[in-house]
Amino acid sequence: MTAKPKISVLFVCLGNICRSPLAEGTFGAVVAERGAADAFLLDSAGTGAWHLGSAPDPRSIAIAARHGVDISRQRARKVTAEDFDRFDLILGMDRSNVDELRRIAPEAAPRKIHLFLDFAEGRQTDVPDPYYGGPEGFADVYRMVRTASEALAGKLPARAGGAESGQASSMT
Numbered sequence: 001m002t003a004k005p006k007i008s009v010l011f012v013c014l015g016n017i018c019r020s021p022l023a024e025g026t027f028g029a030v031v032a033e034r035g036a037a038d039a040f041l042l043d044s045a046g047t048g049a050w051h052l053g054s055a056p057d058p059r060s061i062a063i064a065a066r067h068g069v070d071i072s073r074q075r076a077r078k079v080t081a082e083d084f085d086r087f088d089l090i091l092g093m094d095r096s097n098v099d100e101l102r103r104i105a106p107e108a109a110p111r112k113i114h115l116f117l118d119f120a121e122g123r124q125t126d127v128p129d130p131y132y133g134g135p136e137g138f139a140d141v142y143r144m145v146r147t148a149s150e151a152l153a154g155k156l157p158a159r160a161g162g163a164e165s166g167q168a169s170s171m172t
């Protein structure tokens with residue numbers, strides 16, 4: 001039997017050190033809890049290049065660790081043109097991330113690009129940038145990405161465990 005194709009998801013924020021690494025790690029934890037980690041290929045990236053090669057912000061690492069998730073080995077990178085080919089879904093944390101993704105995307109790619117909370121939960125709500133705030137902002141971000149990750153995991157076609165895959169068009 002041939003392996004079913006993985007669903008690839010790219011989480012995107014501005015700096016790729018606060019929100020999107022936390023979203024990648026949290027969604028990864030949710031699908032692992034459901035025994036579906038092998039069905040997904042996950043990554044994160046930023047639309048900005050200030051922090052290339054950096055580990056996530058220590059406040060993101062700390063809130064993830066408090067919930068049993070290690071994101072310390074992630075390294076920041078910038079969104080590339082290839083990402084629009086490689087990933088099935090590209091989820092921006094806020095509307096400015098989504099606007100920037102749509103601006104730089106090749107013509108066929110915009111249907112892959114969504115606001116994370118809108119795609120997951122049907123809410124036109126940003127995951128707010130916590131970079132210049134205090135630790136409570138990171139706790140808020142964690143709660144938002146955890147709730148959205150649970151919704152997203154329930155929504156994406158279950159390709160793990162022999163379940164039939166959904167139509168790719170149902171994802172976009």
Ligand code: 4NP
Nearest residue numbers: 013014015016017018019131
């Ligand atoms: P992120 O947060 O987009 O959630 O990674 C930010 C991190 C760094 C900066 C802005 C936002 N910065 O301006 O350096």
